[in-house]
Amino acid sequence: MSAAASRTTTDLPEPSLPDPDLLKVLRTMALARAVDERCMNLQRQGRLGFYVPLEGQEAAQVGCAWALQPGDWVCPAYRELAVALTRGVPLRDILNQLYGNSADLSKGRQMPNHYGFRQHRFLSASSPIGTQIIHAVGLAYASRYKGEKVVAVPFFGDGATSSNDFHSGMNFAGVYKAPVVFFCQNNQWAISLPREKQTHSSTLAIKANAYGFPGVQVDGNDFHAVYRAVKEARARAVAGEGPTLIEAVTYRMGPHSTSDDPRRYRTPQELATWKARDPIERLKSELLARGVFSEAQFESLQEELRSMVQKEVQEVEKMGPPAATSLFDDVWASLSPNLEEERKEFEELLREGVIRP
Amino acid sequence: MTEATLIQAVNKALHHAMKVDPDVLCLGEDIGVNGGVFRATEGLQKEFGESRVLDTPLNESGIVGMAVGMALYGLKPVAEIQFLDFIYPAFDQIVSELTKFRYRSGGQFPAHVVIRTPYGGGIRGGLYHSQSTEQLFASTPGIKVVVPSTPADAKGLLLTAIFDEDPVLFMEPKRIYRTATGEVPEGDHRVPFGKARIVREGSDVSVFAYGSMVPTAFQARQVLEKTGIHAELVDLRTLVPLDVDAVVRSVEKTGRAVIVHEAPKFCGFGAELAAILAEKALYSLKAPIVRVTGYDTPFPYTLENLYLPSVDRIGRAIQRTVAAG
Numbered sequence A: 001m002s003a004a005a006s007r008t009t010t011d012l013p014e015p016s017l018p019d020p021d022l023l024k025v026l027r028t029m030a031l032a033r034a035v036d037e038r039c040m041n042l043q044r045q046g047r048l049g050f051y052v053p054l055e056g057q058e059a060a061q062v063g064c065a066w067a068l069q070p071g072d073w074v075c076p077a078y079r080e081l082a083v084a085l086t087r088g089v090p091l092r093d094i095l096n097q098l099y100g101n102s103a104d105l106s107k108g109r110q111m112p113n114h115y116g117f118r119q120h121r122f123l124s125a126s127s128p129i130g131t132q133i134i135h136a137v138g139l140a141y142a143s144r145y146k147g148e149k150v151v152a153v154p155f156f157g158d159g160a161t162s163s164n165d166f167h168s169g170m171n172f173a174g175v176y177k178a179p180v181v182f183f184c185q186n187n188q189w190a191i192s193l194p195r196e197k198q199t200h201s202s203t204l205a206i207k208a209n210a211y212g213f214p215g216v217q218v219d220g221n222d223f224h225a226v227y228r229a230v231k232e233a234r235a236r237a238v239a240g241e242g243p244t245l246i247e248a249v250t251y252r253m254g255p256h257s258t259s260d261d262p263r264r265y266r267t268p269q270e271l272a273t274w275k276a277r278d279p280i281e282r283l284k285s286e287l288l289a290r291g292v293f294s295e296a297q298f299e300s301l302q303e304e305l306r307s308m309v310q311k312e313v314q315e316v317e318k319m320g321p322p323a324a325t326s327l328f329d330d331v332w333a334s335l336s337p338n339l340e341e342e343r344k345e346f347e348e349l350l351r352e353g354v355i356r357p
Numbered sequence B: 001m002t003e004a005t006l007i008q009a010v011n012k013a014l015h016h017a018m019k020v021d022p023d024v025l026c027l028g029e030d031i032g033v034n035g036g037v038f039r040a041t042e043g044l045q046k047e048f049g050e051s052r053v054l055d056t057p058l059n060e061s062g063i064v065g066m067a068v069g070m071a072l073y074g075l076k077p078v079a080e081i082q083f084l085d086f087i088y089p090a091f092d093q094i095v096s097e098l099t100k101f102r103y104r105s106g107g108q109f110p111a112h113v114v115i116r117t118p119y120g121g122g123i124r125g126g127l128y129h130s131q132s133t134e135q136l137f138a139s140t141p142g143i144k145v146v147v148p149s150t151p152a153d154a155k156g157l158l159l160t161a162i163f164d165e166d167p168v169l170f171m172e173p174k175r176i177y178r179t180a181t182g183e184v185p186e187g188d189h190r191v192p193f194g195k196a197r198i199v200r201e202g203s204d205v206s207v208f209a210y211g212s213m214v215p216t217a218f219q220a221r222q223v224l225e226k227t228g229i230h231a232e233l234v235d236l237r238t239l240v241p242l243d244v245d246a247v248v249r250s251v252e253k254t255g256r257a258v259i260v261h262e263a264p265k266f267c268g269f270g271a272e273l274a275a276i277l278a279e280k281a282l283y284s285l286k287a288p289i290v291r292v293t294g295y296d297t298p299f300p301y302t303l304e305n306l307y308l309p310s311v312d313r314i315g316r317a318i319q320r321t322v323a324a325g
Helices: A019-044 A058-066 A081-086 A092-099 A133-143 A165-174 A204-213 A223-239 A268-274 A281-292 A297-316 A324-328 A337-352 B005-022 B042-046 B061-074 B088-096 B134-138 B149-162 B215-227 B242-255 B269-280 B311-324
Strands: A071-075 A150-157 A181-186 A215-219 A243-249 B001-003 B024-028 B053-055 B075-080 B112-121 B145-146 B170-175 B181-184 B197-200 B205-209 B232-233 B236-238 B257-264 B290-294
Touching: A019 A058, A019 A081, A019 A092, A019 A281, A058 A081, A058 A223, A058 A243, A058 A281, A071 A133, A081 A092, A081 B236, A092 A297, A092 B005, A133 A150, A133 B061, A133 B215, A133 B257, A165 B061, A165 B088, A181 B170, A204 A215, A204 A243, A215 A223, A223 A243, A243 B005, A243 B061, A268 A281, A281 B170, A324 A337, A337 B075, A337 B145, B001 B005, B001 B145, B005 B024, B005 B042, B005 B075, B005 B170, B005 B181, B024 B061, B024 B311, B061 B075, B061 B088, B061 B134, B075 B257, B134 B145, B134 B170, B134 B236, B134 B257, B134 B269, B145 B149, B145 B290, B149 B170, B149 B181, B197 B215, B197 B311, B205 B215, B205 B242, B205 B311, B215 B232, B215 B257, B215 B311, B257 B269, B257 B311, B269 B290
Parallel strands: A071 A150, A150 A181, A181 A243, A215 A243, B024 B053, B024 B075, B075 B112, B112 B170, B145 B170, B205 B232, B205 B257, B257 B290
Antiparallel strands: B001 B181, B145 B236, B197 B232
16 A cells, blocks of 8 residues: 555645646646656557656656746756646657657757757757756856846756766856756666765755755655745745755656666665655545545546547657758758758769668 | 957957847856956956856856856857866867757757867967867867957957857967957957968968967968968968868969968868868879878977977978979
């Protein structure tokens, strides 16, 4: 029996949002889970090249993103599906990127999950770890310089706290009192390296002390706790009180990516312990206990989401790859003379059939 | 027009850009109160304030990474890396982030950052205050590489860089910061990228140089002029984009090429020039292409004058190339 299921009604946490909003939260979390499950299967079937699952981190991601405003900047790593969905990024746009097809806003340039959405102030992710943390400081500084009351939020994992730009980002943000909310999802594993071998610090949140601003550790599987912590940190930041580091303690229930086999480095017991703390089950059981929702309703919600994802995937799989010559676009603001020459030669090879799209 | 040194011209360009455009910010180590260790940013913080001229903590990755963030917002940050030798902590930010953002996002997130940095030897700076590693950046798609050799070009190219739309590495030849003097146009003086400058025309041999090697190669050329060898000296100005037409045209005229740079020879920028000439001007060549460069060693301290291409070394190479065929 899970910890959440064993609660009595009187144990229930003070809700952070009105029930209709919490239902939307649950729906977003369940949608992320449905996309995740579908994509893992698509990869296993050879229909999708690669995938990075977020299973287990839905409360941390939705909790954080729910506390942000549309003008805030999100600087994601490559596991932030539920953040993108909460920001209102259409599922179609996300799937187009996973398939790298002709409708992909990133024009098929990156591996799956490394998406970016300008309209949603959701930065384009890269694979090197932690590099986006310092970008958030620049974005936050620039936004304040231009008089915007917004924050920038870098998303990163426990592994990234060892990276160079965790240090540069934290240090610069402290020095400039930049409106940044550093959001660390401590999911316990950086591929095969466990949290305790990543750093000898007692917590990750405590690292903020050295940079002169608060660090907060929250239960990352508790939507309310995450939402409240981020909301408070955001308010501090826009009030000019400086950055906050939030460590959301959570768990990556799936593999690092579809190329990873976590059975090589962690035990089934550990997975079972965290499965019992499933963030979706937790919010769901709270809503069930308060009677705002029934098990049957949840099941039909899941059914609805799964079939929606299925339909979207079908549409996305109809699209072809980007135009061959788009290879040369966007290196520069306008095509450079040497790329013009290379493209000409490329077009010749296409015409001769030496290369085929 | 006023007479200025190269470093004063850099300062004038920054001053002008900041004056006309509030989106231009400068950031780097010791650039504010101190005006930069070479004084390139002298007076800027006093005039434009601490929010626009940022003294940063000592972290190059932080400087470039923060500038990338500012540029993603739409500002026009000019980051200073105190010496090119100290840029490597920021290499990840340059190679993985700055040069990739526009491409990897399908054009959604351009990031236009100018990185100014003094480079090159001849100042008794040893290994870590002397290197020329332009080839590392020139071979990375997505960043323009600019190297002025005169005060007028320093101002004109830097203003073009600041108001360009692509990332730019602006390499300042520190050895001639104060020895290169000349007239500098007032106001919004721009020098376009990708247009080489013919310093002196000549018919016998083409000499290609950039940055601090331009005055050295010029002296060599002048000495040889008296012996009847007319070398055409071409200042490349921008390595990326490269004025391929000017390079090829010059060799089509002279039939000979001598390439000069401070960086090591192996896989240096000269190798690219030689390859271009082999591809596009082979039948015009009357003699083998010759490179006069730094040696394939780390940059020495005591023996730096023996390492750097000198007037005599360049002169000898020109003479031999002309004599070769």
